[in-house]
Amino acid sequence: MSYAVSGALQAAVFTALTQDAALSAIVGAGIYDAVPAGNVPDIYVRLGSETVRDASDISGAGAVHYMTVSVITTSPGFAMAKAAATVVSDALQDAKLELSRGRLVSLRFDRATARRIDAASARQIDLRFRARVQDD
Template sequence: MSYGVSAALQVAVFGALSADTVLDGLVAGAVFDAEPAGVLPASYVSLGAERVRDRSDATGAGALHEFDVSVVTEGDGFFAAKQIAAAVSDALVDAELALSRGRLVSLQFYKGKAAKVESGRIRRIDLIFRARVQDG
């Protein structure tokens, strides 16, 4: 197994989300690697947790990365959050991301969960993506 591609994958995913014009139009550049301190924007996207499993084979070291991308909005209802989540998905699914280390084999949506949080004031959609990578 190789965890060596993890940082390169994170940089590429963050770059793809930050550069997506549709997503930018919905969150005005509020794409974070970690939620910033202080007052948060009314809508934003944040990279989250990651789980990695070995997927090495006879051709070399590889891994399956499951990573979270969260959409958070203060708007009433889930409509705005779902529009943002769709833009995140459109930016990532089957994306041909260039990695500084290793190679992205595939990037797919795995599952998601929508919920009301903070006494129903906030809408949050947690999206989970699966990225298959090879190292070397």
């Protein structure tokens, strides 16, 4: 197993999302690896948790990363959150990301969960993606 590609994968996903014009039209610069202290926008995207499993084979070290990207909003209803989540999904599904280490074999949508948070005053959609990487 190799966890060594994790940082490169996260950086590539962050770059892909920050450079997506359609996502920027909805959330502006509100795309975070770590949400800053203080005021945050009414809608933003946050890179979240990750679970990694070994996927090494005779060709070398590899891993499957299950990554969560969340859309969080204080807007009433789910409409804005779903619009942003759709763009996130479109930006990452089968994306051809360049990694600073290793290579991305595939990146696919796995599942999503939409829920109310903060005593129902906010909405959150967690999108989970499955990334297969090889540490060449």
